[in-house]
Amino acid sequence: MPENSSPGLRLEKVRIGLNSRTLLSVDHHVGPADTLTIMGPSGSGKSTLLAYIGGFLDQDFVGEGRVICGGRDITILPAQERHAGILFQDPLLFPHMSVGGNLVFALPASVTTVRERRTRAEAALEDVGLGGLFDRDPETLSGGQKARVALARVLISEPNFLLLDEPFSKLDMQLRDQIRTLVFEQASRTRLPVILVTHDESDARAARGDVIEVGA
Numbered sequence: 486m487p488e489n490s491s492p493g494l495r496l497e498k499v500r501i502g503l504n505s506r507t508l509l510s511v512d513h514h515v516g517p518a519d520t521l522t523i524m525g526p527s528g529s530g531k532s533t534l535l536a537y538i539g540g541f542l543d544q545d546f547v548g549e550g551r552v553i554c555g556g557r558d559i560t561i562l563p564a565q566e567r568h569a570g571i572l573f574q575d576p577l578l579f580p581h582m583s584v585g586g587n588l589v590f591a592l593p594a595s596v597t598t599v600r601e602r603r604t605r606a607e608a609a610l611e612d613v614g615l616g617g618l619f620d621r622d623p624e625t626l627s628g629g630q631k632a633r634v635a636l637a638r639v640l641i642s643e644p645n646f647l648l649l650d651e652p653f654s655k656l657d658m659q660l661r662d663q664i665r666t667l668v669f670e671q672a673s674r675t676r677l678p679v680i681l682v683t684h685d686e687s688d689a690r691a692a693r694g695d696v697i698e699v700g701a
């Protein structure tokens with residue numbers, strides 16, 4: 486199989502620049518269910534790299550190189566056609582919707598009936614250990630439960646790959662361990678390539694994949 490038709494996510498000679506300065510360069514292939522961890526000092530361009538891959542790079546930056554997903558060059562596609570599943574430090578749940586509403590909102594439009602949409606959301610909640618919480622107000626959840634809902638919402642959107650921007654950094658140590666185990670289990674189950682940005686060595690170890698240090 487020619488290399489660029491392989492499954493997974495290929496970052497081909499990707500360079501992120503600001504003004505005339507190169508912030509970081511990456512050339513790497515992330516296979517299905519593999520994680521590439523990006524570590525580096527604050528301001529080294531890690532979040533900006535995720536924005537380039539996801540298709541939402543701010544116009545102040547220069548992004549070069551190709552992003553190839555499942556053999557398809559997605560570099561020129563707008564964000565909504567790249568289907569990145571993104572998790573940030575904050576779960577960013579919609580406060581005016583129930584937990585289930587947050588998930589139903591993220592479902593692909595191809596799931597059309599109300600009954601099927603509800604069934605899919607309930608199953609996604611089960612997958613992250615939150616069965617039965619469909620009707621809950623997200624504001625009443627603990628930090629760990631919110632992180633689980635955010636994960637379920639990303640997974641139910643049927644993303645092509647995951648971009649994780651320090652998603653565990655606000656959780657205390659025990660919770661951090663639980664949530665990241667769940668994230669990597671689910672990424673592995675769904676065969677998604679993952680790019681993880683973190684400052685934390687234990688996140689990198691838990692991810693078990695390749696680690697790139699940038700800005701060193």
Ligand SMILES: Nc1ncnc2c1ncn2[C@@H]1O[C@H](COP(=O)(O)OP(=O)(O)OP(=O)(O)O)[C@@H](O)[C@H]1O
Nearest residue numbers: 503508525526527528529530531532533534543545
């Ligand atoms: N919209 C913007 N316009 C100009 N410069 C920006 C903009 N957003 C961020 N920057 C700068 O670009 C650089 C890269 O930012 P980025 O957020 O990607 O770094 P990071 O490695 O993710 O940092 P951290 O680890 O602190 O999250 C930083 O120097 C930042 O100050």
